[in-house]
Amino acid sequence: MQKVIETLLIGLSTGSIYALMSLALVLVWRSTRVVNFAQAGQAMLSTYIGFEIASRSEIFWLGLVFAIAAGALVGAGVDYFFMRVLFKHATSGPAAVVAPVIATLGLLGLIRSIVGLTWGGEFKSIEAPASTDGFSVGDGTIPFSNLDVLIIATVSIILIALAYIFQRTNLGLALRASAYAPEIAQLAGIRTARTRTIGWSIAGAVGGVAGMLVTSNNFLSPYSLDLLLVFGFIAAVIGGLESMVGSVIGALVLGIGLTFILNYVGTSLVFIGGFSVLILVLLIKPDGIMAKGKARRA
């Protein structure tokens, strides 16, 4: 019984990091209709910047703040300098539909090589902001640690802040409106292009947090966030790609499920487990768990 509970708790901590990545993907998908595979690269770049600051100042939180700022800047930059130009050029012909996706792949490669050329390929680690020793329960200790509590708390604060922005502020209303019906939003006086860039920068910032948190009890390398991207994508698909709530639920379910596989079956099956979930969801409920049986939009 104790093992079940500790698996649940760790799964919650893992899943909450997936939630950030899948939220970042969903935010961009809703506004731009592109799954931003470069999100892994953007998060990686922000995490490296956060790592530099954190290891020089020896304050994790300062690193996190810089990672958030870097993520927001890079996200906005990607939309402003790449996506806008791209949508202006690739308007017709066989490549019009696929060009944005391919461009995000190119960006991922570009950021990866830049990071590799700057920081090299060695594994880096960030000093965790809290103890990674497990709590002691009764006689033994469980692998659930202060760090996990901190991760869950940080993610919860970010989720609450995002929910507040989206539900209670004019900016959130503008973001939702321009994602839902760009033309009508424009007619209502919303600058949709600028709103979209803001959406990208929020996604970038959220991705930066995900990168910092996942790195705080792991290593950082130019490839270390690829798996986070994949699991974030799977979580977003579980949630139906459209719904932010759905993606968070999907991420928690996925995180807990994969931790159960990890604890009860073995490390090597984690990826295959996640991949099977993706295939199953696509086969059974391709519109995700939040779909209400209405037709997909465009």
Add this chain to the structure above:
Amino acid sequence: MRKKIAIFVLIGWVLLIIGDRVDELRVYQGAQMAMYTIALASIVLLTGYSGQVSLGNGAMMAVGGYGAALTLNNLGTPIWFAFLMAIVTASLFGALLGAAAARVSGPYLAGTTLALAVGLPAIANQFAFLGGEPGLLFDVGFPPERFGDEFTQYKWFFWIASFIALIALFITSNILSSRFGRTWRAIRGNSLAAELCGVHSSRMKVLAFTVSSGLAGLAGAVLAMTISLVAPGAYGLALSFALVTGAVLAGISSLPGVVLGAFILVVIPEISVALADRLGDADKLNNYLPGLIVSVLLILSVIFTPNGPGENLRKHRHKKPAH
């Protein structure tokens, strides 16, 4: 049709002559180029014709490579049968994957294939019969003795690879100009209109992914032959990135373009090594410079010539009379 066969035979003859004239390294690069043409043809079929994106074509190549190696190592079959099994395994796998991801419209196929490419090492490590990180040997054997002592191993690779590439391109070009090619283009152009004409669009999209996977698998077996090995490292994300770049650079919907794309993909590492030598700090540069060149090329071409360099030329030609 007869004209097409004549052209392919002529190309094959020219390749034979070239193969005798150039040195070992070029012959080896020729085999690589043949491998890339097959792989790029699979992307042209999938992306350029049916309008779907696969970001993990390298992973499908790996499936073919493993299929061929397992056949050759365990059953001791002739080489041609191993290559055939590469196609069969990869298409079967593609059909299964496509039934889930290519059936629904949206970014699902791109994400699923990318996930597969990321997870390839984990999968190879999971199943013992795939040989884990070091992979499986894939040895097609020495060239036949009647070719004489002068005939090197690399030239044998080059012959096999070019022969397979010619056949594969011939068949692909026929598929693309057949009913299927037209139907795929119709779906890409307007899937609703295509469905109103009686096309079963999701089934056709799965079919496109299946055929494309078969081609990719064949390319994977050829790659395995040139390095005598099937290992997850050889089919990583970098390969998938390079393939997409080659396809976009050469014009994503032009089959003859794949030769140009393959040429570029073979040349990039050479340029990058030369650059790294000149700039110093060889280690970092060797690891990341090829990726940098590939991604910059990919981004530039996808922004400025998304439909390939051919389209811009055509545009200019059409514009002239108007002035």
